[in-house]
Amino acid sequence: MQITDNAKAILEKMLKEENKNCLTFFTQGSGCHTRLCMDFIVVSDGNQINGLYVDMSEETSRMLEGIILDAKDGNLVIQSTNSNCSGCSNCSSCDGGCA
Numbered sequence: 001m002q003i004t005d006n007a008k009a010i011l012e013k014m015l016k017e018e019n020k021n022c023l024t025f026f027t028q029g030s031g032c033h034t035r036l037c038m039d040f041i042v043v044s045d046g047n048q049i050n051g052l053y054v055d056m057s058e059e060t061s062r063m064l065e066g067i068i069l070d071a072k073d074g075n076l077v078i079q080s081t082n083s084n085c086s087g088c089s090n091c092s093s094c095d096g097g098c099a
Contacts, residue, residue, distance in 0.1 A: 001025075001064035003050040006071035011052060015040055022046060022053035025060050036063060 003011070015021060020040035028035045046053045056064070068079040 001049060001054075001061070002068045003052060004068065004070045005050070007069045007076055008050050008052060010071050010074070010076055011069075015052075022055055025054065025056040025064065027060055027063065036060070 011023065015023075018040045020042055022041045022043040024039050024041045026037050026039070028037055041055065043053055043055060046055055048054065066081040068081060070077050070079055
């Protein structure tokens, strides 16, 4: 996962407003219905991406490989550098595309 300087500026403002200092990424659900979520927490030490503290499990970290958190027109946007997203092609209720 990468966090651009533009996204960092927005996230720093959000963290300050919430009196938090760390982004935490986690998943909810399973299989085709797995959702990636983000919240703010307080930590005393930890891993950093572009100077921001981040917290996530190894599984979530694997899900975020090739993901760039950026900003456009003052809003956070998610970009993927993955050229081959397998999605959930083994699930009959999904079309196998990237979410």
